[in-house]
Amino acid sequence: MKKIKKKICSAAALTLGAALLLAGCGSEDGGQKEIKKLKIGISVYDQYDTFVSEIVSYLQAYAKEKEKDWGISITLDVENANGSQMIQNDQMDGFIRDDMDIACINLVDRTDASTIVEKAQASNVPVIFFNRELVEEDLERWDQLYYVGADAFESGKMQGEILVEECKKNFSKIDKNGDGILQYVMLEGEAGHNDSMVRSMSVISEITDRGYLVEKLSDEIANWNRDQAANKMKQFMEKFDDEIEVVLANNDDMALGAIDALTAAGLSTKDENWPVVLGIDGTTVGLEAVEDGKMLGTVLNDAKGQARGMLELAYSIVSENSLPEEFELLDGKYIRMPYQIVTVDNLGEIQMKLMK
Incomplete structure (x- = not known):
């Protein structure tokens, strides 16, 4: 050739x-x-x-x-x-x-x-x-x-932006213990994987750069996998229970795994102890979770x-x-295709775009 x-x-x-x-x-x-x-x-x-x-x-x-x-x-x-x-x-x-x-x-x-x-x-x-x-x-x-x-950095930054915007409107609701600090757990993709490392770093940088204090309760590798993430989230809940205020996942599948564990524990989005859950990718099932209110938002990775x-x-x-x-x-x-923030506010627009 x-x-x-x-x-x-x-x-x-x-x-x-x-x-x-x-x-x-x-x-x-x-x-x-x-x-x-x-x-x-x-x-x-x-x-x-x-x-x-x-x-x-x-x-x-x-x-x-x-x-x-x-x-x-x-x-x-x-x-x-x-x-x-x-x-x-x-x-x-x-x-x-x-x-x-x-x-x-x-x-x-x-x-x-x-x-x-x-x-x-x-x-x-x-x-x-x-x-x-x-x-x-x-x-x-x-x-x-x-x-x-x-650009993996952009996706983590946008994930942080979603949380920051919600904190501006409902910080007291997210900060359940009223200590002024966001207690979070993180579900990471793979050890040594570029996107996993960069997303994990940039999301926290964005949140703290915008003036919010955070405390990492724990983080675990779940290899982008929904079932592994559900198991890790179950362990988080057994150790920290209602201390978890935010769940940051490197992709939608792991965010959905966290949601599976929350649901299996008998929680619903109406419960006070339901944490803010954030994903990345904007998969079809991820967008459905945003629509259902189980996930605050995701970042569309333009597949x-x-x-x-x-x-x-x-x-x-x-x-x-x-x-x-x-x-x-x-x-x-x-x-390099650009990412796009997805919340319930623009969900319909994103879904129409993907259908074209």
Whole structure:
């Protein structure tokens, strides 16, 4: 496969300073390679991760739509690595044997991308990593490696903003013991996972930077998993009981696990001891929990936008065509979709957006 030749397009002046905009960059000769098919190998770290499965569903739906628009056949080979980096490495071998035009990899271990990178480069198969961001040094090892996702810091900050805005309106209701301090527990994704670490840090920074005092009662790793989170929340409740005022979860599945444990203990949202629960991702089930009042809010991680960005980028790479303007390729490597705060106040608007 011929490599894309990247170039920097003309700069546009921005107010209060000049900045370079990378947009509409195609092959150096401005041409487009005619293709009749697009074969994409997709490996996900865990098919039971709600958010990742939603990305795949959106990707499959968008591929059917774009087959007609582009006049080509699109084949998606979706594989589950089942939490094993070794299995995922083998799946990359399979993609190469099956002559996939490109691979989309949702890394099991973000710090262990070397094998996939080496296999891809040796076989000249471009790779789009998605959702679980690899180490920057690995992404720079070859010019045919890309990443589609979002900025984890932004999601944690927005999660903190949701709590801050609620505190402005109902602090005395949240601060059940009246000590002026928010007692919280945290459910974290994975040890060493970039999104987990950054979200955990930035949410607390946002809350304290806005002038609120916090006290961490406990935090536990729940591996993005609803059942694990329910077990951890049960342990929190056995130890701290009604001291828990806020539950901060790195994703919606873990927030829902906390809600499962609260419900199993016989609590309802009408009870005084029901804590504020916050998630991240804006999954379908997460949005339902916001609608039901079980979760104060979540942060929409644009699964639909990421899926579309991946497919558009894959087509752009293989056909040597330019990306649509809505997807900016930052530093020739990254597509980052923005997050969006979701509370009951804008829930209907978000749900309508996702239905389009």
